[in-house]
Amino acid sequence: MKKLSAMLMAGAMMMSLAACGSSASSASSEAVSSEAASSEVASSAASSEAASAAELTTVTPGKLTMSTNAAFPPYESTDDNGNFVGIDIDVATAIAEPLGLELQVDDMDFDAALLAAQNGKSDLVMAGVTVTEDRQLVMDFSDSYATGIQSIIVKEDSDVATPDDLADKMIGTQRGTTGYIYCSDDFGDEHVTPYDDGLTAVQALVNGQVDAVVIDNAPAKEFVAANPGLKILDTAYAEEDYAIGVAKGNTAMLDAINGALEELKNDGTLQAIIDKYIKAE
Template sequence: MKKISRRSFLAAAGLSVAALALTACGGSSASTASSVASSAASSEAASTSAAAGELTTVEAGKLTMATNATFPPYEMTTDAGEFEGIDIEAAQAIADKLGLELQIDDMDFDAALLSVQQGKADIVMAGVTVTDERKAVMDFSDSYATGIQSVIVPEGSDIASPDDLAGKKIGTQRGTTGYIYCTDDFGEDAVVAYDSGLTAVQALNNGQVDAVVIDNAPAKEYVAANPGLKVLETSYAEEDYAIGMAKSSPLEDAINSALEELKADGTLQAIVDKYITAE
């Protein structure tokens, strides 16, 4: 079907320095090693603080992230009302790299996209796909994740592949690429847009739509929580996920540098592995 992409991250890694004291009169060596370690840590902290001071953000000292926390396992809320997920931990790791405090603002998906365009948030992370239409109104970081658009149908459905969606009623989340793809392929009259993926799946359970098109990771979560539903083996689309920012954002270079470091040291992959197990 279509081709575009997505993938993700973990909480900040701390610096640990161990000084080994040798035998005999080792007091001096241990003291020297400790002093060097302390000096290195102080130097890094000072460097991070200085770098953070040079960054222009919506709120001084903070990295404000707009998201839509109804998209497991990328962003969701716990029973205690706290945020968790791949994008949440990735953003925290980036904020730590930049020496900034992470602030998360939860809102509808469309509002999250508008938030960075209007200068109300520094970044948007909500499984955001890079498209030409979005590139016209915002800038994007390097890709951090590769994802798949999947189709959820009831067990026993006559829909066996994405091609069978023709003539069916399709549920999607408003403003997502799933909505864009389906309206392009099957027309606006065939697609029903809901405020969240969860609401779309509830509509599928109630027989209001014949299928739901949504990202593969949350699709699996929804199917696991709703017996009688399944994900088709054939994917609908592949796409790249990136961090959205305002046009000409002063943070773009810094965020890309942080992403590069987090990819290189394995932090991003560790976060993904924490939430998405290998099949």
């Protein structure tokens, strides 16, 4: 993008000189000079990016280590061959490439994924992570890259029709997520059962161990599609923005991530990744 801007600047300078009525020889000479200046600007920009990447200190040299909980499709999961796939995986890969780094994914429980980034055991955490006041006390966060909706899954014959109906029910959530936090705050810990991942929570709903599951809408759709007899309520429980977490004070990493995200947004790559996994209704 910076190279393109430099080329456009050079073109604008050439047009301005021509409009001033310079001789062909003069215009040609100045155009060559302008092209040289353009090349120098582009080279300087590339050098600046390379220097910025070189300043990054990562957990493992040459790698960008991402902690996650790969049980949250379509953001992160494993395919039939055991490969990590999903929105967060593709976005992290797109961030790593211009930095000259190879993405390394470390799969663990959600709480552990957050702690890994907090303690510098990973370079960043991506797992459909929502920015909250409590998390901001112990981590720094990037600009938002996706919007999530907390939805409610129930059995098709359930008498739960709105979030208010959860007041006297047992709710399943994924441990450490905002779904767990929201439900505990709204209905009390005694009405919330946390599970290690969303799939286990949904299985508890199928088995009648809980009355509902609160989880992000995108994985909720996949879980409902895979489990006949379940449905998602029309009324959303909450809406939130997802961001990338890094260790507190790691400004070099945070700046690199935000710079990459801006480029991915501007050139359409970020939206293309989201559209690849989440189809328009």
